[in-house]
Amino acid sequence: MVKQMAIINGWELLKPIKVGNKKLKNRMVMAPLENHLNNADGSVSKKLIDYYVERAKGGIGTIIVQNTHVDDQYSNSALSQLGVYSDNLIAGLNELAEAVQAFGTAAFLQLGHGGYQCNPNIAKRQPVAPSAMLSVTTGVTARELTIAEIKEIEDNFAIAARRAKQAGFDGVEIHGAHGYLLSEFLSPYLNHRTDKYGYDRTLLGRRVISKIRNMVGSDFVVGYRITACDFVPGGLVLEDACKAAPMFESEGIDYIHVSAAIYETGYYMSASSYMERANLVELAAGVKQVVGIPVVSVGSHTVETGETALREGKADLVAFARGLLADPELAKKVAEDRIEDIRPCLRSGYPCGKRFAQGLSMRCEVNPACGREEEYRILPAGRKRTVLVVGGGLAGMEAARVAALRGHQVTVLEKGDALGGLLRAASVPDFKVEVGQLLAWLVRQMERGGIDVRLKTEATQDLVIKLNPEVLIVAVGSEYGANRLTASGSVTGVQVLEGERKVGKSAAVVGGGLVGCETALYLAEQGKRITLVEALDELPEAWVNGGLEAGLMLRIEKANITVRTGWHAEEVRDGGVVCLDKHWRNHLIETETVVLAAGLTARTELVESFQNCATEVYAIGDCVEARRIHEASQDAWRVALRI
Ligand SMILES: Cc1cc2nc3c(=O)[nH]c(=O)nc-3n(C[C@H](O)[C@H](O)[C@H](O)COP(=O)(O)O)c2cc1C
Ligand code: SF4
Known part of the structure; x- marks a missing residue:
């Protein structure tokens, strides 16, 4: 308009x-x-x-x-x-x-x-x-x-x-x-x-x-x-x-x-x-x-x-x-x-x-050059090289974008049918509109940068060796590791946000970090009865970041989410999840669904499998360690600026 x-x-x-x-x-x-x-x-x-x-x-x-x-x-x-x-x-x-x-x-x-x-x-x-x-x-x-x-x-x-x-x-x-x-x-x-x-x-x-x-x-x-x-x-x-x-x-x-x-x-x-x-x-x-x-x-x-x-x-x-x-x-x-x-x-x-x-110097999660404008200036590379990026999530796209701006010839292989990785799930709640905008922005930059994006293409060792890139950047992300909760029938926050798994009228969200808080809020604002379970004594994201996430806490309070801190989720059972409080007492939270929102782990084995597929190999983003957008962007720029 x-x-x-x-x-x-x-x-x-x-x-x-x-x-x-x-x-x-x-x-x-x-x-x-x-x-x-x-x-x-x-x-x-x-x-x-x-x-x-x-x-x-x-x-x-x-x-x-x-x-x-x-x-x-x-x-x-x-x-x-x-x-x-x-x-x-x-x-x-x-x-x-x-x-x-x-x-x-x-x-x-x-x-x-x-x-x-x-x-x-x-x-x-x-x-x-x-x-x-x-x-x-x-x-x-x-x-x-x-x-x-x-x-x-x-x-x-x-x-x-x-x-x-x-x-x-x-x-x-x-x-x-x-x-x-x-x-x-x-x-x-x-x-x-x-x-x-x-x-x-x-x-x-x-x-x-x-x-x-x-x-x-x-x-x-x-x-x-x-x-x-x-x-x-x-x-x-x-x-x-x-x-x-x-x-x-x-x-x-x-x-x-x-x-x-x-x-x-x-x-x-x-x-x-x-x-x-x-x-x-x-x-x-x-x-x-x-x-x-x-x-x-x-x-x-x-x-x-x-x-x-x-x-x-x-x-x-x-x-x-x-x-x-x-x-x-x-x-x-x-x-x-x-x-x-x-x-x-x-x-x-x-x-x-x-x-x-x-008291630290200014940085920005989407613009790693912020606060170090000269060191992080995107300048033409000394020699144009072929760069293969495995994984089309945030880190992969950002590395591809910066490498292409420097004049490299860049190809991105993405297993799924769309770019974005975890950004896709993260952008689903209405309070994450900006993440969706960033995703759209990155996808547009792939087109503008003339990057060869190949969707539905799983990178295997054979394929990478065949493509024979001078530089291989591995950005294969993280996943929920298998544990006793996944084994006993929970669904993951990502599955819920992407609409892959349905949630009943009530749910316990296990993990009170940012992903857990946001998943809980997303579900509660759909009218579901939500209990948020966190092992630490307080929600880790509660009042950090100069109070900015206080906005999240206010909304969590308004959404009537029951917060159980100091509780460990032990076992998913028919009818709920059993938790142990810090006094070693057992509690059954009665819910239709248990949503696991903690425990993303880096896909290190997959990273290892590509180690000998090119002479220069870098791993970036969540496949190094599951972290936030800021760290993924930084990894991407560090590599894209040095190749
Ligand atoms: C890291 C940071 C530093 C800030 N420093 C100042 C400042 O020096 N003086 C001031 O009046 N406001 C300061 N502000 C507030 C901003 O000027 C601005 O009012 C606020 O961020 C809202 O604008 P925005 O939504 O466009 O960011 C600061 C805000 C942030 C996030
Ligand atoms: S909120 Fe995030 S994107 Fe916005 S300026 Fe701060 S670090 Fe950058």
Whole structure:
């Protein structure tokens, strides 16, 4: 629908827009993303420049460079965070701004203070906040700021903006979102002060804006990122944001960027695939009704939802964060009307969110070049070779794709009647739409890359030897190993998802990892009575990956799935499955079907059988070890880039 409108009238996303005095070439914005690619002291590194240049080259109109800490006292909120706390950092920031601007992309720098979410191990000080409070994420109680300290923070923001201007940036964005200091002051949940900064919760934000404006003058863009809903009881709601936004506008901001949530509710900020797309767009629409300046909408946008938001007048610009990690050329592909070629973000949060929480550098499961743009650049191979890939799952297709892009002549043998391997089962639930999109994308790339795909062709040693490839890549995946449960009549999660085996009105799903949780949810949402059995004391995927999979847990709770942790499934019997709890007590879970969703094992014997079939043989993906999409993609790229 959107695409047809776009063909007739042109994409709204591509139309230029003026923000403050700056003309932006289109309405697509890269949202700020901390990535730990900078140097440990917070200075700009070559890797960081490469990462942003890749996205600027990809046609994005504006890049909001990630959250930087404005002072070297309390503001640092993450390990290895980019800084703007010293004049010594200006030179590096200037290199970055100019590198981005060389592609006609505007460069804004986000200025932040972590408040009570600062990690005390980094600043080596007790975190500070509007009021004394315990952070559930750091486990540390922050202390209340004095008035003198608040004034110093306001000044530090202004000095940081001056540095950004000196570094040649086109503007700054004040980080007033996500439970960091400025959003803490605005939030009734987090600000319990009884002085003027408590009576008027907008005061800190307003003062920061006016001090910045006085410092940088009128010819420099100043934006504000706001949390328009905390999503906690007693927290800030849209009405509060709508009161604050016009006040911030009066103080001199040029645009407002509408995000949401605090750390505890971060799964609304970077929503996972268990939540809807464009999940925050109505908040942007609400703010847009009360301000005259441009409004940026962010939160799980695709180019289609972004286009719709613009057409429906809910926003003036659309920001993409994870979508640009997955595909740096997203904007260019819109301009070329090739949206079917955009590589989709899976919204799993793994590894981008998880690595962020661990203080590790940015990686993306579908784009292994993310965060190491130069080392992983796909360059023509020195010599064109014949490459045979055995197995048309994710790892096999990705290796074939990259090898073909490098100029090799690639053939893929796939035993089944379609490409995809486990991706096919994984994409069945409605909350895995993006996995289906990735599969479709990969299949399309096989065609575009001129790869010789042979379906229904089982690779035998004889066939491989006959084809005589210079390089053999084995990507034969994993399977459920035989065990006492399979022997006694269970079905597997893959069989269920692929519709090969039917499930009765009730089922026990054995294995509480990601596959188990998703299979259980898929079945429960069909109205079946589901018990999920996990041997560990808690569901391993429960609250990991920076909280992104919390979306899954919320949905599991809503679907009334009975969760039995610390229970071992022992035996499948007529009428159910016998489990042993951690106190060695037996329980019979009465169900019609038992679904095994754990125990995928690598097909190592099959891999071994191909060892002598070519002079150069590599094994990649789940046939090395059953893991996730990220690891399979990485394996594929490592091999495809070295052959
Ligand atoms: C790894 C990671 C780092 C982030 N870093 C920042 C940041 O530096 N500043 C900020 O305001 N938001 C940050 N965000 C939030 C994003 O800017 C964005 O609001 C959110 O991911 C939703 O957009 P998306 O669905 O397009 O990813 C981060 C999100 C992720 C996943
Ligand atoms: S790691 Fe996954 S969730 Fe994160 S940006 Fe890449 S595809 Fe999206």
